Amino acid sequence: MTESNGASNTPKPSKAEAIKEASGYLRQWVAEDLGNDLTHFSEEAAAVLKFSGTYQQDDRDVRLKLKREKQEKAYSLMVRVRIVGGRLTADQYLACDELAREVGNSTLRITTRQELQLHGVLKRDLAVTIRHINEQLLSTLAACGDVERNVLACSAPIKDRVHEEMIEDARVWAAHAAPRSTAYCDIWLDGEKYASLPDAGPPLLSQPGDDPVEPILGKTYLPRKFKTAFAFPDDNCTDIHANDLGYLAIVEDGRIVGYNVLVGGGMGTTPSADKTFPFLAVPLCYVPRDQIRQIGEAVIRVFRDFGNRSDRKRARLKYVISDWGIEAFRAKVEEYIGRRLDDPLPVTVTDVDDHMGWSEQGDGKLFLGIPVENGRIKDEGSLRLFSGLRAFVEKYKTPVRLTCQQKLILADLEPAWRDEVNSWLEEYGIASVEKISNARRWSMACPALPTCGLAVTDAERALPSVIDQLEAELARQGLEGERLTVRMTGCPNGCARPYNSDIGLVGRSAKLGPDGVPGPGTYTILLGGRAIGDRLNVEFKDYVPHDQIVAELSPVFARFVADRIGDETFGDFCDRVGVAELGGVPATAEAEAATA
Structure with missing residues (x-):
């Protein structure tokens, strides 16, 4: 298979495709721009920078004022920390807090994909920021860009077999689908291979013509971003239908035996263009648990080869499925995987839990879900969530979990701490779930x-x-x-x-x-x-x-x-x-x- 549609009349690739092609597996421009004295990256470097989890931005509140004064834009960078399943150790959370204070704007932001974002990072601080994140066994690799993004899984610290199996599967898939180019290590980590970076292993569906560096993603990576979520039928806390690839767990006798695989979800649209629209993922097939990498790789390869590379407004997987129909898409996936797929089982999403408030973990300990309005961890007025969380994690050394609803969970709490924790909430002006409206x-x-x-x-x-x-x-x-x-x-x-x-x-x-x-x-x-x-x-x-x-x-x-x-x-x-x-x-x- 080729990475274009192979037809002589294929439309000209977009400018983004040309930049990826010329980047040499994401190596060009960024390192050079890091070495100059400018406050911002070039257009080409900024495009490649996204694959390292970073967006170049400017403060639009002052953009017009600065333009009138003939000054350059107030540039800064958003750095996104890729956190599979939203699971952080105490030390990892504190490291992100420290970076937010030292190089960011003294806030952290929980994304709808279980990540943390640092805002307000200046170009001169970017290299040390990304290195420090990796030193904490976290990474920014592929948090943005035309690749598999952060992989979602239920972050509730429920101590049972199915939750542990799901996060294990999410990590396995995230590693398998990650970029294999060493450019990230070379640019940000002086060529060192940190444990934060995925050990992808060989592809499972090797084909003639596979790129030697990026056999799954290809030399120009994917046509657009690609998002994956794992979920339980009775708890769709990861919003599985909004993802390009979804694994809906089939549970029997207290263990995950396989997954219904859903494909094609995506929210973005352009109101002025009827050719664009939101789309919910639809069932493709059922696979046993040990085949999640194989089916996922086949879906990505089809998207890589047939996604639209000339019009980025129509470059998501949902448009391939909408244009072809799910049966034709399934036939193509079967062609790539080399066998017929099993029909999905009659299991669908039935409920969702945001995991807020006090709950039992199942091991004698408790967890506490805390609402965070619009995901912004900040100190503002009587609310001192940013400093309060730092004080809490420093004292109790508990893990932190991030949810797809932009909330957070404090895990592994001893029942004897409950009154202390409730007092801590009051001290720092942090509203518990019982004190806010359902809306x-x-x-x-x-x-x-x-x-x-x-x-x-x-x-x-x-x-x-x-x-x-x-x-x-x-x-x-x-x-x-x-x-x-x-x-x-x-x-x-x-x-x-x-x-x-x-x-x-x-x-x-x-x-x-x-x-x-x-x-x-x-x-x-x-x-x-x-x-x-x-x-x-x-x-x-x-x-x-x-x-x-x-x-x-x-x-x-x-x-x-x-x-x-x-x-x-x-x-x-x-x-x-x-x-x-x-x-x-x-x-x-x-x-x-x-x-x-």
Whole structure:
């Protein structure tokens, strides 16, 4: 198989493909730029830098001001720590905390993929930052870029066989699918092979023409990013349907015997391009547990060879499956794997647990899930979560776990510590799950402005005030006990997974203030997904101003109170009734112009 479609009329590869081709397995530009005195990386180096888990950004709150003053942008770097299954030792967490204070902006951010992000790192500090992360047996390799990203698995520290088997499988797959080029070691680690880097081993499906350096990913790596999640049917805490590749555990007699394999999930879309859309992963086959690497490698190889390399808007696996159909895709995977695949078993996702609050681990110890609003670990006002966590981990030396809902879990707590821990929460102004609303508990937002280059409006900074209003409205209508997911993104790319939530809020436009600072603008409201993540929502209202979001939802909540059937969830109700019946109308051209 070739890495292009092999046809003479294949469209010209995108600029990103040309950069990957010329990078020499990710070696070019970055090392050279590290040696100059500039405050930022070149365009080519910044593109390659993503494969090392780093995005070049600038502070968009001051961008216009600096431009008027004829100064360069306020450049910084976001460094993402790749953490398979979201599991950190105490020392690893403290190392990230130290870096956040010394080279970052004194915050840490939990991502929706169980990672930690450092923000505000300057170019001059990048090399020492990445080296220090690897010295703690963590890594930034492949946390970004056109490769297999961080692999997700349930992070709850439940001490039973199935949870241990799942994290073992996630680690095995993550290592197998990782880049094999030594460029990362050579650039950041002086050629040393740290234990933080995966020991990938040989490919399982070698083919004529395989690249000698990157036999699975290929010389130009994948057409776009590739995401994998492991989940249990009764606990879809990793949102498996939102991933390119999903392993849904089949459990028998207290052990994982195999997985239903799902393919094609992806959230990103471009509203102006009908050819793009969110898509939920669909069942492909069933495999015994010992075949997860083989089936995963076959899926990646098909994506590598047939994904769109000319139009990055359509370069995700979901478009291959949408264009071909799942049967044709399955036939191609069977061709690569060399045998027929078994049909998926009649097992689907049924529930989700965010693992918040106090719970038993199963070994006599406890764990505590702590809500973290929009994943930002910070000290602000009476909340001292950043310093509080440092004090806690320094004292108790307990592991830290990160969830796909941007929350964290403190593991291995002795029952005798419970009163002390509750006092610690009070001392540092950290709200336990019992002290926040369901709406806030199940909400998520991406970072968006001011650092994300793709954001068109706020998300992390805008959602808290929406939740404040939402809490009041739900309480007024007697709905404060409802579990409903609210997810906001600052652009349509969907990093906080808004398209399968009960209420999705997707940034549409922003207005600049008189000082040139962009602020909360307008959003698309989507309704009809649900907490377990197996259904897409649909557009309800478009171009809704930030301060009118809850007002638009209020009559829908009233209708839900009046017409719900039994214990029907809000998302199920909206899906059953339909957004047109609930008053959803497309924005007019005049409304679009008024809010542009």
